[in-house]
Amino acid sequence: QKEVEQDPGPLSVPEGAIVSLNCTYSNSAFQYFMWYRQYSRKGPELLMYTYSSGNKEDGRFTAQVDKSSKYISLFIRDSQPSDSATYLCAMNTGFQKLVFGTGTRLLVSP
Amino acid sequence: GAGVSQSPSNKVTEKGKDVELRCDPISGHTALYWYRQSLGQGLEFLIYFQGNSAPDKSGLPSDRFSAERTGGSVSTLTIQRTQQEDSAVYLCASSPSRVHEQYFGPGTRLTVT
Numbered sequence: 001q002k003e004v005e006q007d008p009g010p011l012s013v014p015e016g017a018i019v020s021l022n023c024t025y026s027n028s029a030f031q032y033f034m035w036y037r038q039y040s041r042k043g044p045e046l047l048m049y050t051y052s053s054g055n056k057e058d059g060r061f062t063a064q065v066d067k068s069s070k071y072i073s074l075f076i077r078d079s080q081p082s083d084s085a086t087y088l089c090a091m092n093t094g095f096q097k098l099v100f101g102t103g104t105r106l107l108v109s110p
Numbered sequence: 111g112a113g114v115s116q117s118p119s120n121k122v123t124e125k126g127k128d129v130e131l132r133c134d135p136i137s138g139h140t141a142l143y144w145y146r147q148s149l150g151q152g153l154e155f156l157i158y159f160q161g162n163s164a165p166d167k168s169g170l171p172s173d174r175f176s177a178e179r180t181g182g183s184v185s186t187l188t189i190q191r192t193q194q195e196d197s198a199v200y201l202c203a204s205s206p207s208r209v210h211e212q213y214f215g216p217g218t219r220l221t222v223t
Binding site for chain 2: 034036041042043045046092094098100101103
């Protein structure tokens with residue numbers, strides 16, 4: 001079993017929909033949780049970063065961490081075609097390597 | 111400001127040749143990471159530098175892979191005697207001291223023929 005599991009998709013939604021992207025993990029020592037967006041043939045771009053459990057909001061994006069369930073989510077409100085990309089969750093225990101999910105491909109149609 | 115840069119952006123090489131991939135981190139970032147991204151595999155950690163030291167090399171797949179960092183800045187990842195399974199996108203990331211977020215470069219796409 002991988003340390004971080006993420007549904008590869010693709011997830012197809014119409015413009016304006018609320019999108020929910022999720023990851024589960026097995027290592028209870030993970031404390032820091034990140035979401036990256038990656039466009040085709042580009043490097044991952046950091047979207048959100050949260051520590052421990054709780055919610056964090058940034059514009060149309062909300063990140064949630066539930067450490068008791070080992071489950072993290074990224075919500076995108078009012079999705080746009082420009083949000084079409086692969087979304088990667090990542091996490092670590094400290095100042096060291098990130099462990100990534102395999103990414104979920106999101107397609108937002110006009 | 112300037113982000114993480116990597117060169118070359120694309121590299122095609124013949125099996126058995128050596129290649130060098132370069133990473134220029136964001137100025138002032140003390141930590142530097144190399145990852146490999148293969149189709150369907152996600153991002154795989156290779157090595158982590160703090161300053162010029164590499165406290166974690168656990169992800170290097172074989173002794174054909176090596177990396178160094180000089181002046182607490184530029185890093186080079188070297189792959190000797192390349193194999194077809196080395197074909198992937200090699201990504202570099204950097205972060206400031208004692209900060210968890212990592213910022214990625216655009217990657218080097220390596221194709222071994």
